[in-house]
Amino acid sequence: MRFVDEFRDPAAARTLLGAIERLAAPDRHHKFMEVCGGHTHTIYRHGIEHLLPANVELVHGPGCPVCVIPMGRVDDAMWLAEQPDVIFTCFGDMMRVPGSNGSLLEAKARGADVRFVYSPLDALALATRNPDRQVVFFALGFETTAPSTAVTLVRARELGVANFSVFCNHVTIVPPLKAILDSPDLRLDGFLGPGHVSTVVGNRPYRFVPEVYGKPIVVAGFEPLDILASVAMLLTQLREGRCEVENQYSRIVRDEGNPAALALMGQVFALRPHFEWRGLGFISQSALRLHDDFAEFDAEQRFAMPGVRVADPKACQCGEVLKGVLKPWECKVFGTACTPETPIGTCMVSPEGACAAYYNFGRMHRDAAHLVARG
Amino acid sequence: MTVGTLDQELAADLAAASLVLARRFAAGATLWCLAPSWEPHAQHVAVEFVHPVIVGKKALPAVALTGPDLVAAGRVSVRAGDVVLAVAGADDPQVRDVLRRAPAWGATTLWIGSGGRPPPGAADHVLWLDDPDPALPATGGFVLLYHLLWELTHVCFEHPGLLTEQAPGSVCITCSDEGRLGEVVAPGRVRTAGGVEDVSTLLVDPVAPGDLVLVHAGTAITRVDP
Helix, strand or coil: CCCCHHHHCHHHHHHHHHHHHHHCCCCCCEEEEEEEHHHHHHHHHCCHHHHCCCCEEEEEEEECHHHHCCHHHHHHHHHHHCCCCEEEEECHHHHHCCEECECHHHHHHCCCEEEECCCHHHHHHHHHHCCCCEEEEEEEECCCCHHHHHHHHHHHHHHCCCCEEEEEEEECCHHHHHHHHHCCCCCCCEEEECCHHHHHHCCHHHHHHHHHHCCCEEECCCCHHHHHHHHHHHHHHHHHCCCCEEECCCCCCCCCCCHHHHHHHHHHEEECCEEEECCCEEEECCEEEECHHHHHHEHHHHCCCCCCCCCCCCCCCHHHHHCCCCCHHHCCCECCCECCCCCCCHHHCCCCCHHHHHHHHCCCCHHHHHHHHCC | CCHHHCCHHHHHHHHHHHHHHHHHHHCCCCEEEECCCCHHHHHHHHHHHHCCCCCCCCCCCEEECCCCCHHHHHHHHCCCCCEEEEECCCCCHHHHHHHHHHHHHCCEEEEEEECCCCCCCCCCEEEEECCCCCCHHHCCHHHHHHHHHHHHHHHHHCCHHHHCCCCCCCCCCCCCCCCEEEEEEECCEEEECCEEEECECHHHCCCCCCCEEEEECCEEEEECCC
8 A cells, every 4th residue: 555664664574574484384395476566576675585484485476467468469559559640548667568669668759659647547538638639548457457447438438538449458367376376387385365456356256266276365465564474374374274365455455345346347348268468378268358338449449450479589588487487587688688777578677577676676685685684 | 761771673663763754854844743632742742843952953844733623634734745743542543543544645654652552554653662551641751752753853964865765666557556545535536645636436436525545547446444
């Protein structure tokens, strides 16, 4: 919700770390995946990874929507942005994501009218102010962001804004979790569940994780103590032989989520039969398209987009990083050819991408971090 | 409590709070003080910061908020970048209400008290005496704490290099799973740390002025209940 010093209290952190050390079985290596990019950012920013015992490992998941957008969709966005009379709008970080022919920022430098917005509602306002131009919004994000797009489309229809459309790339949280659990590459002991996504979807959609796969999951807040408390809750479950969905972030997340948001999303969106995720490949029913009732606002129907699938650059190992198979620094181009200034892969673009977070904050040696933590 | 018995943890909290306070003052903040059960403490803190008792020291803007409705007083007084300091027990309902709203007003919060501690996250900085003695507020422990806070704030001012706040790192709205606290001003208008914004409240309706919500990409996605 916000960075709060009281949630970063060193004494409380030491207490939790002590509990984690006691709870972690000494003869086991515990591997937990944090699903959300916000968690990855907190973990690296505060050096949490280095403070945990050596047998408690955090693996970074695919919860950064910018990171999982496949290159072909970026190319489609570039194509849209370069159409005459189009004002192409997107969130700021999407501007720097590389496609096969540069980024939206570079398209803007070449003369395309690309503007970043804070909200899809801002894009709609732009459309009402520019009735002679086509305004396209590049919609992406999980269930936290999709409601905002849904609200915008309902408003666009109410206002009769004919020059507004959405290039929909919203994804959903449950299918990639299933894909990861089905992956033979990973042996995970549990998950830190996403925080604000869960304000919308609630805790119930995660029940399959313990019930079908026998893994615990704890919905976690974003402050350092939230992360540590959630890791301790996961270890407590394992120690006690329990396996459940627990909610550490109960100050914000309710079991039922936001029913009004879910209902509106049901009206505005429909599930795509399949969608490509960078690193995870095609996952069925893992993304949203506009419902047929809102087809008039669907940029994919309004424009004859190329829709070509493009392979990632060979040097880039974002796929392995996103699956948690590789740590960011194990990628061949990490910190050399690929940096936040000149990203090759998506994980280096967003501050919440595992590579960018590690590049910016994570290069402290484990021993140094322990010294700092112990004062 | 004497200076000699100030435990290490509280000393660290005090130093961190003083540095933040100095940085906020340097950036133009006003300190708003409240102590609903012991108003003289609020007035004392304000006087302490306002008067330049040592030659060459700055008089720092501080005001005691008093009256029957401190939420209403805070709402109209506090501006983004200000600091709200409360002297109160952990169960004081007015203080809890003011401090949980303060992030939506853009304010940093400090809470001085004793006995049972407030819940984690109730304030940005909690300076707490764990002594359960209910008479402690009258014994001088709090006075010592806020005198130290005042002195240490001035110590920070002697080191101008400390006063520049680190710019907050940029975050991606979607990837960070952003959620900003906001206080509803009117339907479709929400006050956040960034000012009053147009925010769709469709998904959390009905809302009333004063309700707290979490804002993501221009839409309130959930209510934040007490």
